[in-house]
Amino acid sequence: PASIQRAAVAFEALLDQILEHPESPIDDYALTTAQDRTGLLALMQPVAREHAPVAVHERIAAIAAERPAALALRHGDEAVTFGQLDTRARALAARITADPGADDTPVAVLADRGVDYAVGVLAALYAGRPYVPLATELPDARLEYMLQASGARTLLTQPALAGRLSAGEQVHVIDAAGDALPLQPVAAALMDTPSHILFTSGSTGMPKAVAVTH
Numbered sequence: 001p002a003s004i005q006r007a008a009v010a011f012e013a014l015l016d017q018i019l020e021h022p023e024s025p026i027d028d029y030a031l032t033t034a035q036d037r038t039g040l041l042a043l044m045q046p047v048a049r050e051h052a053p054v055a056v057h058e059r060i061a062a063i064a065a066e067r068p069a070a071l072a073l074r075h076g077d078e079a080v081t082f083g084q085l086d087t088r089a090r091a092l093a094a095r096i097t098a099d100p101g102a103d104d105t106p107v108a109v110l111a112d113r114g115v116d117y118a119v120g121v122l123a124a125l126y127a128g129r130p131y132v133p134l135a136t137e138l139p140d141a142r143l144e145y146m147l148q149a150s151g152a153r154t155l156l157t158q159p160a161l162a163g164r165l166s167a168g169e170q171v172h173v174i175d176a177a178g179d180a181l182p183l184q185p186v187a188a189a190l191m192d193t194p195s196h197i198l199f200t201s202g203s204t205g206m207p208k209a210v211a212v213t214h
Contacts, residue, residue: 006089009033055189055214057125061086075114085119092123092174093170093184099170106197108152110134110143110161116174121196123174128187129154130194130211140164142207149209151195190214 010033017029032040060082062071068083080088096107107124109131111117124131130179132150134143143165146172147155154170189195195214199207 010036016179053191053214055125055191055195057122058186058189060122061126063185071194072114073118078115080115085115085122087183088119089122089126090183090186092156092172093126094157094182095172096123096127096129097184099154101153103204104129105154106130106132106150106152106194107156108132108134108147108150110136110157110164111174112136112158112161116158120174123156123184125189125195126184126186128189130196132197136161142202146199146207146209149199149207156191 008041010031010054013033014029014031017024060072062081063072064086068081068086070082072080072082072085074080081108107120107127107129109120109124111120121131121133132146132152133148138146147165154172155165156172156174157164159173159175162171191214193213194211196212198210198212200210201207
């Protein structure tokens, strides 16, 4: 076999070194041939691979298509697969894009952390809009300010939270049932465009919006 032949060649090379330099310490003798060392060094060099960047929601959609039954997330006793998460988010995204006059505006998500929150965030991204996370523990006045300052004209929320903010926006309840609208195709993302809008704590004044790209 080739491995035995390589070992025999390396052993002969070692014997040649000993005969040529019998006075040398044993650590000075090479246990591999020059050809082997060149090959090993070549294998250690990093291989340049070019991968086109992929946005998070595009990756989730791809996994849902490839492995719809795989577990996507678990929160408490609730667990959803990638297929279920994708279907719910697409149904909600279809409602977002059907809103008149809200094209390309951010989508605010007011929901307790859990499956509904993930569905809301993914739906906004599927619709091609940046999302604005609104923490439910904040005072209503702070949430109202963030909603207005972000420019969001669509609000995704849960039934128990739907009445917390003014009705000036298009409000959609995040539910498990979805609706009869066709599922929304996944919007392709330009990596240098905003994926979401975060607000500073406002400890030195009013919170300030910071756009984070894909």
